[in-house]
Amino acid sequence: MPFNGKSGKFNAAIRTVEIGTGDKAVKLGGENVLPFYTFDAPIENAPKIGVMITDMGLENEVAGIKDYYNGCTSFAEIAKKAEEMPGADFVVLRFEGADPNGENKSVEDCVAIAKEVGDAITAPLVIEGCKNVEKDAELFAKVAEALQGKNVLILSAREENYKGVAAAAGLAYNQKVGAESAVDINLAKQLNVLIGQLGVDQGNVVMNVGSAAAGYGFEYVVSTMDRIKAAALSQNDAQLQMPIITPVAEEAWSVKEAMASEADMPEWGSQEERGIDMEVETAAAVLASGSNAVILKHPTSVATISKLIKELV
Amino acid sequence: MAKFVVIGERLSTTAPAINRAFTERDPEPILKRAKQQLDAGATYLDVNIGPAENDGPELMKWAVELLQGNFDNVPLALDTSNVAAIEAGISVYNRAKGKPIVNSADAAGRIEYIDLAAANDAIVIALCNGEGIAKDNDERMMYMQTMMERGMEHGMAVDEDMWFDPLFLVIKGMQDKQMQVLEFIKMISDMGMQSTGGLSNNSNGMPKHIRPIMDSAMVAMAMMNGLTSAIVNPNDLRLMETIKSCDIIKNNNLYADSYLEI
Numbered sequence: 001m002p003f004n005g006k007s008g009k010f011n012a013a014i015r016t017v018e019i020g021t022g023d024k025a026v027k028l029g030g031e032n033v034l035p036f037y038t039f040d041a042p043i044e045n046a047p048k049i050g051v052m053i054t055d056m057g058l059e060n061e062v063a064g065i066k067d068y069y070n071g072c073t074s075f076a077e078i079a080k081k082a083e084e085m086p087g088a089d090f091v092v093l094r095f096e097g098a099d100p101n102g103e104n105k106s107v108e109d110c111v112a113i114a115k116e117v118g119d120a121i122t123a124p125l126v127i128e129g130c131k132n133v134e135k136d137a138e139l140f141a142k143v144a145e146a147l148q149g150k151n152v153l154i155l156s157a158r159e160e161n162y163k164g165v166a167a168a169a170g171l172a173y174n175q176k177v178g179a180e181s182a183v184d185i186n187l188a189k190q191l192n193v194l195i196g197q198l199g200v201d202q203g204n205v206v207m208n209v210g211s212a213a214a215g216y217g218f219e220y221v222v223s224t225m226d227r228i229k230a231a232a233l234s235q236n237d238a239q240l241q242m243p244i245i246t247p248v249a250e251e252a253w254s255v256k257e258a259m260a261s262e263a264d265m266p267e268w269g270s271q272e273e274r275g276i277d278m279e280v281e282t283a284a285a286v287l288a289s290g291s292n293a294v295i296l297k298h299p300t301s302v303a304t305i306s307k308l309i310k311e312l313v
Numbered sequence: 314m315a316k317f318v319v320i321g322e323r324l325s326t327t328a329p330a331i332n333r334a335f336t337e338r339d340p341e342p343i344l345k346r347a348k349q350q351l352d353a354g355a356t357y358l359d360v361n362i363g364p365a366e367n368d369g370p371e372l373m374k375w376a377v378e379l380l381q382g383n384f385d386n387v388p389l390a391l392d393t394s395n396v397a398a399i400e401a402g403i404s405v406y407n408r409a410k411g412k413p414i415v416n417s418a419d420a421a422g423r424i425e426y427i428d429l430a431a432a433n434d435a436i437v438i439a440l441c442n443g444e445g446i447a448k449d450n451d452e453r454m455m456y457m458q459t460m461m462e463r464g465m466e467h468g469m470a471v472d473e474d475m476w477f478d479p480l481f482l483v484i485k486g487m488q489d490k491q492m493q494v495l496e497f498i499k500m501i502s503d504m505g506m507q508s509t510g511g512l513s514n515n516s517n518g519m520p521k522h523i524r525p526i527m528d529s530a531m532v533a534m535a536m537m538n539g540l541t542s543a544i545v546n547p548n549d550l551r552l553m554e555t556i557k558s559c560d561i562i563k564n565n566n567l568y569a570d571s572y573l574e575i
Contacts, residue, residue: 002468011411189569197571231567235316239575240567 008040009033012236014292015203016045017243019090019153019176020124026089028206028292029243034229035290036312046313048089048293049302050126051082052249055097055105055113061297062272068299075113076120083123085299087306090124092155092295093117094250098139099130107135107142114143118150126153126178126295128247137161141168144175155245156180156208159187162195170200178245183210183220185227192239206293207242213255214281225289243292252279253297276300284308316565317556318357318542320390320414320509321350324376326363335362335372340379347380351387353547354557359416360402361392369398377402390414390438390544396429403433412436416544417478419443420456424463430474431467438509439464440478441497450497453479457501476542477501478510483517484527491515495538502539509542529555536563 009032016030026048033040058066058078068085072078082091095110097103118125127143129136140154141164156178157165170177179195181187188209196202209228212218225244231237252258258275260268268274279301283294287309296302323346326332334342347358360376362369373391380387388411391402399415406413417438418426430437439460441453457477464471479497482490501508512535516527529551532543536559547553557573560566569575 004468004470186568186570189567190571193569193571193575197574227567235566237567239569 008037010233010236012233012241014232014243015241017176017203017206019126019151019206021149021151022122024083024123025151026124028245029241031292032233034233035288038313043313045292046309047287047291049087049305049309050090050092050245050293050295051085051088051302052092052094052128052247052295052297053078053082053117054094055110056103062275064272064276064300065298075116079117079120083121085302087302088123089293090126091117091121092126092128092247094128095130095139097130098135099132100135101132102130107139110139111142111146115146118147118152124152125150126155126245128155128295133158133160137164140165141172144169144173147175148173151175153178153206153245155206155247157191157195159191162191163198166195166198166200170195170204171198177205178208179205179242180208181210183212183217183224185209185224188224188228189231189237189239192242196239202238202242205242207240207244208246209244211246211248211251211282211286213251213257213278214285215257216251216255218282218285221286222289225286225291229290244290245293245295246283246286246291247295248279248283248286249295249297249301252282272298276304280304314563314565315541316356317536317540317560318509319355319547319553319556320357320359320542320544321347321353321355321547322359322361322511322513322544323350323546323548324358324380325361325392327361332363335365335376338372338375340383343376343379344383347384347387350547351384353550354553355547357388357390357411357414359390359392359544361416362395362398363393365393365395365398369393369395370401373398373402374405377405381407386410388413390416392416394423396426399426399429400433403435412474414438414476418460420459424460427460427463427469427475428467431464431469436474436476437464437469438476438478440480442480446480446482450493450500453497454500461506472505473507476507476509479508481510481512481514481531484515485518495534498535498540499538502541507541508539509544510540512543512545525549525551528552532556533559536560 013032014029017028027045030045031043097105153176154169158180166177169175179191228240232240258278262271276298283305330342386407386409391399414436415430417440419440419442421443441456447453461471464475479494513528515531516524561568
């Protein structure tokens, strides 16, 4: 009997979702193999990198980030610089300041910033909220309306506000919809089902299945992503074949390894290097677990992960 | 494990309306039943054109193109004793959504259907039967081995492309054989092989309102023992709910609150 080598290529595939318009539009997903298994079948769309900027400007950022954006005085200039960052595929605008428990910026102010950023760049744009479900629902609807025609990804609809967010972004204004669950495989699937039942084309949905910095319950993140990719590919589960995007920067830069000052922890060495290490390690790990895109902020992290992806795909 | 594969049985010449539609090449009743089955959760559709001695090849080609053209290359089981018709069906078959299934071979007069499937890179349903119904599991196993060897001789991936049918037996008349059939499913499963069969045969002759109940109980017990597929009526809601629930318990499908709706 002749030997038949078996390929690990699946009969199912992750859906391809395009964000942005024109030459710089990016495609997420599309693969029919496990992450980076290019020896089983070609991976047409390599994982992508988004560069995160926030509505809070640069004040709270580390020196390396401030240096990179040196001279930028407006959101438009910061955004422009972000899209030019070597290794960047898209820009992520995060409305940290919209949080009612923080700066509580008005929806109108946020929409103005979104428009300024949207008009300044040609790279695809992803919008992140402040995690307050009511405020985000209001904010996302207005931003989705203001950025019509730009094919942005709204990150994200959650269990508590998916009706409003998915209906505005996915149905009324024809943007892409992020479906966010916090490291809960059953909810990740359920949310996709519910968004589909609203009438949103499942080809317009990207999942954020949750993240954590490496070392902070990260095993759950990995097992969640593993199970989702297994369901999507080996069980051909249409409700889980959405590409995955993982916001890494906000998790990685908010753990003690990245935040403790050198004065407090001299034996840990440079604070900025620690932050970069956390960001790179977390991003590499979620990519290896199946993320189709990661959101980072430090230029060194973006360059490192970009090189990693280029070497592997 | 992969999800249980439901093969919809309702496109069959045994149904007078479908028989007429095949004969007259009338798409409407066929498409209607196909859609009902797919909406209810069927993965494969069985296309039983009967012996079709006169125009088998032409009829099967027509049916394959009709169904795959209208339902995004739905995968099909080609069910006829007419070898030329199966070959003709495969010649126009699109594999995008799954290999064609040859329905069916046995260990006696229809063993050559295995060769046919192997030659065409198709799946074959292999009935663990020779001449007449096997008297016990030793005999079933012997038939199974015979067919596996045949498949291997022809280079088939027997653990993927041979789906062994234990032959479900009617309870009214062969009640004492039911556990034997279930045990045989376990034997197939323990060998790492796929299985399928005409499950509703067990409830043949029972009152109409009883059959979904008996079929659901049978499918649950059979799935517990490792049955990987069945040829059933997907429009039997109770049966489909049972299959979907068993798929969750077996971790063949990831749970979500709406699992019955999808």
